[in-house]
Structure formats: C-alpha cells, structure tokens
Amino acid sequence: MAAAQQRSxxxxxxxxxxxxxxxxTLPALYERLRAAHGPVAPVLIAPGIPAWLVLGFTELLQLARDEHSFSHDPRNWRLLREGRVPPDSxxxxxxxxxxxxxxxxxxxxxRMRSSVSAALERVNGHALRRTVRATAEQLIGSFADSGRADLVPHYARRLPLRVVTQLLGLDERAGQQLVQAALGTAAANADxxxxxxxxxxxxxxxxxARRAAPGEDFISILVRHPAALTDEEILHNLxxxxxxxxxxxxxWIATTLRILLTDPALGPSVAGGRLTVDDALDQALWRHPPVHNCPARYALRxxxxGGQxxxxxxxxxxxxxxxxxxxxVRPPGGCPVTGNRSHLAFGxxxxxxPAQDLARLITRTAVExxxxxxxQLRLAVAEEELSWITSPWAPSPAALPVRLGPVAGLGPGALTGR
Known part of the structure; x- marks a missing residue:
C-alpha cells in the first residue's frame, strides 16, 4: 500500500x-468517494495495488496539464519499479x-504526436463521412428486414473497425483479418x-509494405513523416x-443511442429538430463518457x-x-447546458x-x-432491463435490443445492394 495510505x-x-x-453504479460510487475524501480519493485498482482517483474537475485539468509534476510513463510507477506488481496482474x-x-x-x-497528428489531419472528412454512411447502410441492411436487432453487436461494435480498415488502405480480406484480430485482442480472454x-x-x-511502396494512406504518412518513427514506434502508435x-x-455510438431511446425529453427533441445529434453526442459524453477512468499519471515529486x-x-x-x-462545474439540475463541450471525456x-474530431464525425454519422x-426505432425491452458491461474503465451498454419499424428513404434491397 502506498506510504501516504499506510500512515493514515x-x-x-x-x-x-x-x-x-x-x-x-459507478456514478454513485464517485459521489461517495467525493464526499469521503474530496477531489482525490484513495482506491485499489487490483488486489494490493493502490492508486489515487482524481474526481475534481479543476484537479483533473491540473493533473493532465502539469508535465513537470506528473508523468505518463509507467516506468515512473514506484510499485512497478519495486517489483510489487505481479507480471500477470x-x-x-x-x-x-x-x-x-x-x-x-x-x-x-x-515527436510521436506530431506524426500521428499529421496523419490524422490528412484524413479527408468528406470522404470519411461517405465511408461511414455507406458502412452504416450496409450494416442496417443486414438486419433491417428482421424487424428487430441488438444495436450493440449488430451495429455499434461493427462499424468503427470497418471504417478504420479503409483508412489504413486495406482490401476487404485484409480488413476482415485485422478486424478479427483487433476484436480478439480487446476480448481479454484466453485467446x-x-x-x-x-x-x-x-x-x-x-x-x-508501405516502406517499400508508400501511398497516401495513414500508415504511409507515418512512414515518411520527418519525425522518423521506427517501425516499432509506428506499430505501437497504430x-x-x-x-x-x-x-x-x-x-460513444451505443451510449448515445441508448440515451436517445430512453430519455423522454432528448429523444423527441432530436427527432423533432429542436436539438441536433451533436447535442445528443455531448449529453452522452457528459453523462457516460466512453472511458470513465483512464490510467494513468505518475507523480514525479x-x-x-487535492487535499492529499x-x-x-x-x-x-x-x-x-x-x-x-x-x-x-455541473450546471444546476445535474445536466449540462446544450452546446457545452467543456467536459473532459477526451482528456x-x-x-x-488527437483523434477526437474524427471520432465525432464517425459517431455523428453513424447515429444520424x-x-x-x-x-420508428423503439426499445424492445423495458429500460430497466437494459444492462451495462461491468468495468471500472469503460462501462458501456451491454445490449440495446430494438424494434425497427419500416426503413425510410430507400427502395427494396437498396441497403444491401440487391
């Protein structure tokens, strides 16, 4: 246990x-921790592994901005240096x-961010929007005729990686291999x-391949950027x-759809044009940011x-x-005002x-x-039956079963290309 926690x-x-x-359950836990300890609270992130959870808005800004006091390099973590973190933790x-x-x-x-930012800036927003829309329509076409779907596995989980493979300049076969490998990596199971x-x-x-024959895709831009990233650096930054x-x-896609389907004010306001999809996206970022708790910074002195x-x-x-x-910082009533993007969902x-603008474009286009x-999308179960994935880091919607209604704006088979 950390020294400060042992002495007190x-x-x-x-x-x-x-x-x-x-x-x-996590929002109530944050408030209990805030009431007991203030803006910085002692937590355990694994058995015997202590850390500090920064809950204060001002304190989190300081933590994220002060590179002289806090490092992003885990080699500065005392417990790791002292061999007190099991390798299989x-x-x-x-x-x-x-x-x-x-x-x-x-x-x-x-140095590394300059190359990554340059590659992200070269992404054509109009082309990306077309790609997301086409991918979304293909996915919708795969379940539209059934009258029911689960928007988490059938839509939200499938769309982003398919779009990413196209940004990387992959053909369909290589793209599918990358998607399956990425999903398997994130599954946190035996494989x-x-x-x-x-x-x-x-x-x-x-x-x-891009070293041998560079093109205009994301990897090629990283390869030839003046920052001169090594192949290992390019790999890990990808x-x-x-x-x-x-x-x-x-x-973000799943949570926004959940809020639109369950919030009696927000959903009808977006449907009626009184609020935009971007307003709904920001509500999701305030209420349930995709990452609740982000590891980590390490004190350099x-x-x-935050009182600790x-x-x-x-x-x-x-x-x-x-x-x-x-x-x-939260306005009265607990909900942010429309158009307020001062949340910390992106750090x-x-x-x-660095990819928050592209993430917003992908998410907005997917939801729109x-x-x-x-x-005529409607929940297929009562709201209280909806569940979340258990996680202190990213507690996302586990499922979002819906009834679909008729498909608007397309002729028969238009979504599937038949």
Missing amino acids: PRLTPTPLYGAGLDGS PIMATVDWRPALLYADGRQHR SANASDRLSGILTGLIA VVVFVSANQPTVD ELRF EIHSGDMLLLGLAGANADPA AGPHAC TLLHRLP
Missing part, C-alpha cells in the same frame, strides 16, 4: 474492481510501457495473446490510435494535491466521469485525444444514418 488509517482505499461496477495490460505517444512525455511525446500476436503481425506487414480508440467510439499527500511514484487515475459530475492537456433510415 482513515484513508482506507476503495476497490475500483470487481462485480457490480458498471454504468448504473490485470492492470499490466493497460499500463505496460510501449514506445507510443500514450506512454511518453515531453520531447518524445511531441487474447494469440490475437494480439496476429494483430502485430498484420500491422508489421503493412508497415513493411495500436494506440486505432485499436485502443475503437472501443471508445463503439461505446512529493506534493500535496502524494508521494513520488504514486499512480493517479484520471476520473473523467467523476470530474464531469463535479458539483463545482486535456498535451495528451488530449441510423435515425434517418429507421425513424
């Missing part, structure tokens, strides 16, 4: 793992160091290690940008922070959902998500297309 019995850390931690899959922008500070981070190896093999082959970003985009004594090498988690609900500071094609 009142700071008993609360487990941030285990059964029952999902989108329905579930947290290692999230915080194990890799040569990627997510785990770098200062000059190294800026995940094999899936991760397959994923690395596919991406390594793509990098070698995993961070695309694979790690896939699940949050899936969750002794300091008092933080020691050099302590781990601090970015409590994005808890900070969004901070009473110091802040030098490590704020579904609502346009299936305007």
Whole structure:
C-alpha cells in the first residue's frame, strides 16, 4: 500500500474492481468517494495495488496539464519499479510501457504526436463521412428486414473497425483479418495473446509494405513523416490510435443511442429538430463518457494535491466521469447546458485525444444514418432491463435490443445492394 495510505488509517482505499461496477453504479460510487475524501480519493485498482482517483474537475485539468509534476510513463510507477506488481496482474495490460505517444512525455511525446497528428489531419472528412454512411447502410441492411436487432453487436461494435480498415488502405480480406484480430485482442480472454500476436503481425506487414511502396494512406504518412518513427514506434502508435480508440467510439455510438431511446425529453427533441445529434453526442459524453477512468499519471515529486499527500511514484487515475459530475462545474439540475463541450471525456492537456474530431464525425454519422433510415426505432425491452458491461474503465451498454419499424428513404434491397 502506498506510504501516504499506510500512515493514515482513515484513508482506507476503495476497490475500483470487481462485480457490480458498471454504468448504473459507478456514478454513485464517485459521489461517495467525493464526499469521503474530496477531489482525490484513495482506491485499489487490483488486489494490493493502490492508486489515487482524481474526481475534481479543476484537479483533473491540473493533473493532465502539469508535465513537470506528473508523468505518463509507467516506468515512473514506484510499485512497478519495486517489483510489487505481479507480471500477470490485470492492470499490466493497460499500463505496460510501449514506445507510443500514450506512454511518453515531453520531447518524445511531441515527436510521436506530431506524426500521428499529421496523419490524422490528412484524413479527408468528406470522404470519411461517405465511408461511414455507406458502412452504416450496409450494416442496417443486414438486419433491417428482421424487424428487430441488438444495436450493440449488430451495429455499434461493427462499424468503427470497418471504417478504420479503409483508412489504413486495406482490401476487404485484409480488413476482415485485422478486424478479427483487433476484436480478439480487446476480448481479454484466453485467446487474447494469440490475437494480439496476429494483430502485430498484420500491422508489421503493412508497415513493411508501405516502406517499400508508400501511398497516401495513414500508415504511409507515418512512414515518411520527418519525425522518423521506427517501425516499432509506428506499430505501437497504430495500436494506440486505432485499436485502443475503437472501443471508445463503439461505446460513444451505443451510449448515445441508448440515451436517445430512453430519455423522454432528448429523444423527441432530436427527432423533432429542436436539438441536433451533436447535442445528443455531448449529453452522452457528459453523462457516460466512453472511458470513465483512464490510467494513468505518475507523480514525479512529493506534493500535496487535492487535499492529499502524494508521494513520488504514486499512480493517479484520471476520473473523467467523476470530474464531469463535479458539483463545482455541473450546471444546476445535474445536466449540462446544450452546446457545452467543456467536459473532459477526451482528456486535456498535451495528451488530449488527437483523434477526437474524427471520432465525432464517425459517431455523428453513424447515429444520424441510423435515425434517418429507421425513424420508428423503439426499445424492445423495458429500460430497466437494459444492462451495462461491468468495468471500472469503460462501462458501456451491454445490449440495446430494438424494434425497427419500416426503413425510410430507400427502395427494396437498396441497403444491401440487391
């Protein structure tokens, strides 16, 4: 247990793992922690592995922006340096160091981020929107005639990765292989290690091919960027940008659709044109950001922070959902005003998500297309029967069963190309 927590019995850390931690229970847990400890609370992220959960909006901004006091490099984690984290600990899959922008500070981070940002900026937004719309219509066509669907596995989980494979310049066969490997890696089951190896093999082959014959795709831009990333750096940054970003985009689509289908005010307001889909997207980011709690920063010095004594090498988690609900910044009534994008769903500071604009474009187009094609979409179960995936990191909707109604705006077979 961290030294600060050992010396102060009142700071008993609360487990941030285990059964029952999902989108329905975590908000209440954040408020209990805030009431007991203030904006920075002691938690356990695995048995015997303590950390600090930053729940204050102002404190989280400081944590994300202050690179002199807090590092993104897990090699600064004291427990890891002291050999107190078992190699098979579930947290290692999230915080194990890799040569990627997510785990770098200062000059190294800026070097890698410059190349990734350049590649993201070269993505043609109009072409991406067309790609997302076409992919969405193909998916809708696969279930439209059945009258019922589950929008999580049938739509939200399938769309982002299909779009990503096209951004990488892959043909359909290679794209499917990448999708299956990425899904297997994220599944966190017995085959995940094999899936991760397959994923690395596919991406390594793509990098070698682009070295030999660069084009205008995302990988080619990384290959020839002046930052001169190594093949290993390109590999791990691809995993961070695309694979790690896939699940949050899936969750953003699913959560927005869930809110639209269950909120008695928001859904009709969007359907009636009084609010936009972007308004719904922002409501989802405030209420249930795709990532609730984000590992991690590591204290580089002794300091008092958020009312707590933080020691050099302590781990601090970015409590994005808890900070969004901070009473110091949330408007009266608990709901953000329309058009307010000051939420922390994408982080802040030098490590704020570089792909957030593309993620919004993908999510907005996915939701707009579904609502346009299936305007009579309705839940197929009572709202109280909907469940969340149990996770302290990304508690996303587990399922979203719906009745479809007629498909609007298309002739017979138009979605499926028949």
